[in-house]
Amino acid sequence: MSETPRDRILARLRNAPRPELPRPPSVPPPTDAPARGERAARLKSRMEAVRAEVHLVPSEAWLDRLKEILAVRKVATLLYAPQTAIGEALRHAWDTDAAGSPELVAYAGPVETFKERLFAVDAAVTAAAGAVADTGALILRPTAEEPRLMSLVPPIHIAVLRAEEIFATLDDAMRAGNWPADMPTNMLLISGPSKTADIELILAFGVHGPKELIVLVLE
Amino acid sequence: MMGTESFEQSAERALADDQLRKNFAFAMGSFIMKRKAVFSDEAETEQLRARGQAIKQRALSRLPELLEELEANCARNGIRVHWAETPAVANRIVLDIVNAHSATGVIKGKSMVSEEMHLNAYLAAHGVEPIETDLGEFIIQLNGETPSHIIVPAIHKNKSQIAQIFHEKLPGTPYTEEVAELNAIARRTLRRRFYEAAVGVSGVNFAVAETGTLCLVENEGNGRMCTTLPTVHIAVMGLEKVVEKLEDLPPLLRLLTGSATGQLVTTYVNLITSPRRPGEKDGPQEVHLVILDNGRSRIYADPQLRQTLQCVRCGTCLNHCPVYTRIGGHAYGFVYPGPIGKILNPQVEGLEKAAPLITASSLCGACEEVCPVKIPITALLRRLRDESYSRAPTSAVPGHGCRSSLAERLAWQGWVLVNTRPWLNRMMNAVLGAIGDFLPPVGPLERWMRFREEPKFAGRSLHRRLKKEGVADE
Amino acid sequence: MTPESPRPSRVYFFGTCLVDSFYPEAGLAAIRLIEREGVRVIFPRGQSCCGQPAYNSGFPEEARTVARRQIRAFHEEIPIVVPSGSCAGMMKHHYPTLFAGAAEQAEAERFAARVFEWSEFMVRVLGVRLEDRGQPLKVTWHTSCHALREMRVIEDSKSLIRQLSNVELVELERERECCGFGGTFAVKHPAISGAMVYDKVEDILATGAPRVIAGDCGCLLNITGAIAHRELPVSGQHLAEFIWERIHDGD
Numbered sequence: 001m002s003e004t005p006r007d008r009i010l011a012r013l014r015n016a017p018r019p020e021l022p023r024p025p026s027v028p029p030p031t032d033a034p035a036r037g038e039r040a041a042r043l044k045s046r047m048e049a050v051r052a053e054v055h056l057v058p059s060e061a062w063l064d065r066l067k068e069i070l071a072v073r074k075v076a077t078l079l080y081a082p083q084t085a086i087g088e089a090l091r092h093a094w095d096t097d098a099a100g101s102p103e104l105v106a107y108a109g110p111v112e113t114f115k116e117r118l119f120a121v122d123a124a125v126t127a128a129a130g131a132v133a134d135t136g137a138l139i140l141r142p143t144a145e146e147p148r149l150m151s152l153v154p155p156i157h158i159a160v161l162r163a164e165e166i167f168a169t170l171d172d173a174m175r176a177g178n179w180p181a182d183m184p185t186n187m188l189l190i191s192g193p194s195k196t197a198d199i200e201l202i203l204a205f206g207v208h209g210p211k212e213l214i215v216l217v218l219e
Numbered sequence: 220m221m222g223t224e225s226f227e228q229s230a231e232r233a234l235a236d237d238q239l240r241k242n243f244a245f246a247m248g249s250f251i252m253k254r255k256a257v258f259s260d261e262a263e264t265e266q267l268r269a270r271g272q273a274i275k276q277r278a279l280s281r282l283p284e285l286l287e288e289l290e291a292n293c294a295r296n297g298i299r300v301h302w303a304e305t306p307a308v309a310n311r312i313v314l315d316i317v318n319a320h321s322a323t324g325v326i327k328g329k330s331m332v333s334e335e336m337h338l339n340a341y342l343a344a345h346g347v348e349p350i351e352t353d354l355g356e357f358i359i360q361l362n363g364e365t366p367s368h369i370i371v372p373a374i375h376k377n378k379s380q381i382a383q384i385f386h387e388k389l390p391g392t393p394y395t396e397e398v399a400e401l402n403a404i405a406r407r408t409l410r411r412r413f414y415e416a417a418v419g420v421s422g423v424n425f426a427v428a429e430t431g432t433l434c435l436v437e438n439e440g441n442g443r444m445c446t447t448l449p450t451v452h453i454a455v456m457g458l459e460k461v462v463e464k465l466e467d468l469p470p471l472l473r474l475l476t477g478s479a480t481g482q483l484v485t486t487y488v489n490l491i492t493s494p495r496r497p498g499e500k501d502g503p504q505e506v507h508l509v510i511l512d513n514g515r516s517r518i519y520a521d522p523q524l525r526q527t528l529q530c531v532r533c534g535t536c537l538n539h540c541p542v543y544t545r546i547g548g549h550a551y552g553f554v555y556p557g558p559i560g561k562i563l564n565p566q567v568e569g570l571e572k573a574a575p576l577i578t579a580s581s582l583c584g585a586c587e588e589v590c591p592v593k594i595p596i597t598a599l600l601r602r603l604r605d606e607s608y609s610r611a612p613t614s615a616v617p618g619h620g621c622r623s624s625l626a627e628r629l630a631w632q633g634w635v636l637v638n639t640r641p642w643l644n645r646m647m648n649a650v651l652g653a654i655g656d657f658l659p660p661v662g663p664l665e666r667w668m669r670f671r672e673e674p675k676f677a678g679r680s681l682h683r684r685l686k687k688e689g690v691a692d693e
Numbered sequence: 694m695t696p697e698s699p700r701p702s703r704v705y706f707f708g709t710c711l712v713d714s715f716y717p718e719a720g721l722a723a724i725r726l727i728e729r730e731g732v733r734v735i736f737p738r739g740q741s742c743c744g745q746p747a748y749n750s751g752f753p754e755e756a757r758t759v760a761r762r763q764i765r766a767f768h769e770e771i772p773i774v775v776p777s778g779s780c781a782g783m784m785k786h787h788y789p790t791l792f793a794g795a796a797e798q799a800e801a802e803r804f805a806a807r808v809f810e811w812s813e814f815m816v817r818v819l820g821v822r823l824e825d826r827g828q829p830l831k832v833t834w835h836t837s838c839h840a841l842r843e844m845r846v847i848e849d850s851k852s853l854i855r856q857l858s859n860v861e862l863v864e865l866e867r868e869r870e871c872c873g874f875g876g877t878f879a880v881k882h883p884a885i886s887g888a889m890v891y892d893k894v895e896d897i898l899a900t901g902a903p904r905v906i907a908g909d910c911g912c913l914l915n916i917t918g919a920i921a922h923r924e925l926p927v928s929g930q931h932l933a934e935f936i937w938e939r940i941h942d943g944d
Contacts, residue, residue, distance in 0.1 A: 189488035198355035209440025404939030581875025670887030671918030
């Protein structure tokens with residue numbers, strides 16, 4: 001059996017001296033880890049510092065707030081995921097009264113056929129699977145029903161989050177969700193609209209990802 | 220590489236470029252402040268750095284097992300793993316995948332490993348257009364340059380220089396120095412490329428063995444575009460990027476992000492575990508991981524030099540380096556500039572080529588003071604200096620002994636003599652005290668005097684004064 | 694404010710090769726200031742250089758040969774006081790590495806444990822009190838990289854200056870930046886070193902202080918040489934010499 005590059009690389013690594021190493025030092029919990037009652041406020045302040053827009057709304061009022069947000073921005077087409085809880089709520093609300101509201105566009109098929117529409121919609125709304133308060137980031141778990149590109153391509157991304165799913169730290173979120181047991185195709189942390197400082201370190205928002213990130217935190 | 224220009228010449232040229240020095244002085248000062256702000260609690264920061272060091276050292280101590288575990292989990296998830304000992308092999312692997320899909324271009328996220336591979340030049344030479352999508356890389360690609368910094372590749376350019384590049388190289392683009400407009404131009408131009416691309420290439424910040432997950436961080440969204448839209452995603456990484464577990468990510472992300480840009484978290488943290496699964500509507504159909512060696516396994520074999528592989532490519536050593544701040548990234552003439560470049564390039568490319576880099580440091584230690592994974596950069600630089608003179612038969616470092624010269628050996632032996640024979644020492648001091656002012660300005664003295672007055676030898680040394688004063692010697 | 698370590702009756706003094714050849718006055722002042730506190734100073738005549746130039750340049754064997762001399766010359770178990778953060782750092786932090794695995798390892802470690810940088814010794818062991826007799830003067834402080842990062846004595850040094858009631862200490866804006874000396878670095882890479890010392894002098898000028906005080910003679914040679922080259926009205930002085938003059942109504 002002939003040797004492959006893999007064999008040779010691993011052989012070189014295995015032949016190297018192996019010093020014993022201790023386990024990493026145990027780390028005490030961070031002193032400013034936000035307590036449960038403060039997490040929504042901490043998330044809001046962290047995310048707003050990087051130009052996300054965060055609304056703390058009572059859970060029964062989120063659809064009305066969403067409609068206001070869309071109206072202010074004159075959003076004409078809203079990409080959504082019909083087979084999710086949010087999607088069903090939207091469909092129901094729009095069926096009841098869609099006056100003045102944008103057209104709901106479903107992510108109808110694979111991106112290969114949907115691409116042109118995807119790049120043309122004004123905004124998209126997705127759930128957030130949770131959030132991390134200390135650094136200020138949403139956790140997104142795209143699924144077959146709520147694909148990845150929804151939170152990337154349209155210039156406006158609206159994320160809906162339940163306040164009780166805000167964790168103090170990323171460590172907490174990983175432990176609570178037992179992430180290693182079941183990693184999805186793609187998982188994302190999103191902390192704000194896309195940005196760059198590549199030109200003279202001058203911060204500019206809205207590069208290739210969404211120009212606006214709006215978060216609805218349902219309390 | 221700078222062609223036939225020596226390091227010293229490149230450095231002098233950079234030092235004479237006022238605009239370059241201003242651009243870098245401003246940017247590096249800014250990075251230093253931002254890092255300080257986000258790591259304001261000294262005790263907490265030291266703890267975090269120790270944790271980062273321990274995580275990387277533990278992962279390195281298990282490197283072969285972790286690479287096998289990573290490969291097994293990636294394969295189980297549907298990610299195809301390829302192994303490349305050299306850049307040439309890695310480039311071939313990428314090209315073969317591109318050709319298999321008859322793609323004529325690839326969109327690229329920022330990747331220093333791809334620079335190390337000289338991937339862009341290779342692809343272009345084989346009829347495949349590499350399209351850089353990170354704004355800084357996009358700018359320098361338009362201008363035919365290489366990155367001058369690990370994190371902000373175009374930092375050597377100011378607004379007006381960038382405006383000029385866009386105006387000249389992008390057809391139909393008016394001259395504008397408005398940053399918002401420059402960004403909008405880049406967004407428009409690249410959006411079409413994202414839309415059309417069949418193959419996307421990216422680097423990897425951390426590869427998690429436990430789950431077979433690739434972790435990528437970015438602020439612009441171009442990385443997600445490159446790793447989600449095209450049918451094929453090819454990730455390239457150095458073999459030292461593997462970490463043991465998902466739980467290693469939070470402290471490493473905090474360290475990397477805070478050190479690189481002074482942020483608490485990047486806009487996006489992208490965790491990729493598999494290609495598109497049945498029923499999913501987007502994501503690449505194929506995901507490939509190319510693991511590159513290129514000398515890392517040789518570096519790994521030396522327990523001291525292995526610490527070089529702890530690097531997470533944050534760039535903060537560059538930001539704090541008084542040499543880098545003044546000469547910028549291009550003057551180094553190698554893929555990796557700054558302190559990490561000084562220890563990495565010689566070990567990968569050999570000491571003969573990279574020898575000037577290892578002496579171009581005052582060993583001030585500003586770099587290792589901030590390194591998030593506590594690489595002892597000055598100790599490794601000293602080690603490489605030892606190796607460059609070493610006349611041992613074998614060495615961990617290619618090109619060892621390349622600097623060895625009789626003249627220098629004799630000079631240091633003379634220094635030993637003077638410093639081990641008190642009578643000789645006294646005589647030297649007496650002689651220099653008398654004639655020191657009249658020494659001809661040649662060699663080291665001439666170089667000293669380019670920027671300073673010559674040092675004045677004391678008429679009578681401290682030894683003589685104390686003998687006269689009657690200070691005890693026992 | 695009480696001294697942190699027990700006060701010895703006798704100490705060694707390691708002059709350093711640069712003080713020996715270029716700044717003997719600084720060495721004398723440093724010794725006298727210790728003696729003034731009632732501590733006897735011993736200066737072994739066999740001393741020369743700490744070995745750092747060879748150690749940093751890729752000649753560890755040669756460094757060891759010279760370092761061994763110093764270890765033997767300072768053989769008694771009493772503190773060794775060094776008027777240089779750079780040389781103190783070499784002896785305290787690098788001798789153990791230099792002799793790791795060698796026959797002298799234990800001896801080198803015991804030696805290293807006895808090393809004090811001069812201002813650290815004056816403040817933390819002797820708890821010195823200074824009475825300023827000089828005229829009002831503005832100064833700025835330059836720290837060597839080793840004093841800052843290895844010996845960590847910058848606050849000790851500055852606290853001595855701050856005890857002088859007629860002296861105004863204005864800190865450098867880029868206090869943590871290297872002056873560009875780096876031993877052989879200055880002559881191996883003259884243009885880069887020259888640019889660094891140029892910027893350091895600019896930083897000094899920006900304070901408006903007519904004098905820069907430093908604890909390391911390598912830095913002093915570098916900085917004062919660059920100042921003289923540009924014919925600027927700023928002088929440089931070692932901390933010990935400065936303090937000796939101030940408490941004897943110098944200036």
